[in-house]
Amino acid sequence: MSILEIRDLHATVETPEGTKEILKGVDLTIKAGETHAIMGPNGSGKSTLAYAIAGHPKYEITSGSVTLDGQDVLEMSVDERARAGIFLAMQYPVEVPGVSVSNFLRTAKTAVSGEAPALRTWVKDVRSAMDELKMDPVFAERNVNEGFSGGEKKRHEILQMELLKPSIAILDETDSGLDVDALRVVSEGVNRAKERTDLGIMLITHYTRILNYIKPDFVHVFVNGKVAEQGGPELAERLEAEGYERFLEGAK
Numbered sequence: 001m002s003i004l005e006i007r008d009l010h011a012t013v014e015t016p017e018g019t020k021e022i023l024k025g026v027d028l029t030i031k032a033g034e035t036h037a038i039m040g041p042n043g044s045g046k047s048t049l050a051y052a053i054a055g056h057p058k059y060e061i062t063s064g065s066v067t068l069d070g071q072d073v074l075e076m077s078v079d080e081r082a083r084a085g086i087f088l089a090m091q092y093p094v095e096v097p098g099v100s101v102s103n104f105l106r107t108a109k110t111a112v113s114g115e116a117p118a119l120r121t122w123v124k125d126v127r128s129a130m131d132e133l134k135m136d137p138v139f140a141e142r143n144v145n146e147g148f149s150g151g152e153k154k155r156h157e158i159l160q161m162e163l164l165k166p167s168i169a170i171l172d173e174t175d176s177g178l179d180v181d182a183l184r185v186v187s188e189g190v191n192r193a194k195e196r197t198d199l200g201i202m203l204i205t206h207y208t209r210i211l212n213y214i215k216p217d218f219v220h221v222f223v224n225g226k227v228a229e230q231g232g233p234e235l236a237e238r239l240e241a242e243g244y245e246r247f248l249e250g251a252k
């Protein structure tokens with residue numbers, strides 16, 4: 001049973017105007033099997049939170065802690081975090097020219113599990129995961145994210161998640177840029193992973209739309225670098241009706 005614990009997390013980034021504090025005391029606990037929706041306006045620091053947990057070098061953690069099953073995540077390198085079971089689906093996945101999806105996935109799997117997956121089962125696993133995500137097999141021979149549409153990028157992120165089998169998945173705006181059909185396919189992938197592996201999910205989103213497909217157990221309103229309010233799924237409905245204004249007033 002995995003548990004990710006974030007305590008009073010503060011993080012800064014260097015900007016041309018100087019050091020800027022973006023995370024201002026984040027508290028959040030995610031256990032195996034739980035889905036937490038993190039909802040907040042643009043620029044509130046949601047992606048920064050995702051990057052800070054995954055270990056992006058641009059963000060400096062100035063105080064607070066992040067632990068996974070009691071282990072200090074902030075002490076780990078980026079690949080150690082991945083091996084420990086943390087997965088990040090980025091809001092804007094990067095292109096990796098010259099590296100095919102197929103090679104990328106196998107390399108990532110080998111790195112995360114510490115040994116190369118047995119070829120026969122691996123090829124089968126990749127095929128069936130792609131099939132479930134309604135991805136054309138030729139996709140595997142394309143270069144990672146090169147010329148991918150928004151929907152293809154997001155499917156590829158979920159494909160990685162399904163094959164790497166993390167214990168905690170951070171999904172940063174996995175719903176952005178998806179049409180209704182793609183949204184359903186991607187959401188079903190997330191739900192499958194949750195059923196199969198008791199995944200704990202941090203689902204970062206701007207809109208409530210994806211919550212029709214992926215049911216959150218908890219909803220956290222993220223404003224101005226920290227959690228401003230938390231509740232159950234009913235909180236998402238309230239946000240849908242009222243927007244973030246009420247919280248923005250309070251954050252000033």
Ligand SMILES: Nc1ncnc2c1ncn2[C@@H]1O[C@H](COP(=O)(O)OP(=O)(O)O)[C@@H](O)[C@H]1O
Nearest residue numbers: 013014015022041042043044045046047048058
């Ligand atoms: N690398 C960076 N350099 C400068 N400013 C940044 C950087 N990353 C984030 N910020 C700023 O931090 C704030 C939060 O950004 P972000 O975490 O992307 O928010 P969200 O994902 O909630 O939209 C924004 O004001 C953004 O401009």
Ligand SMILES: [Mg+2]
Nearest residue numbers: 046047091173
């Ligand atoms: Mg973002």
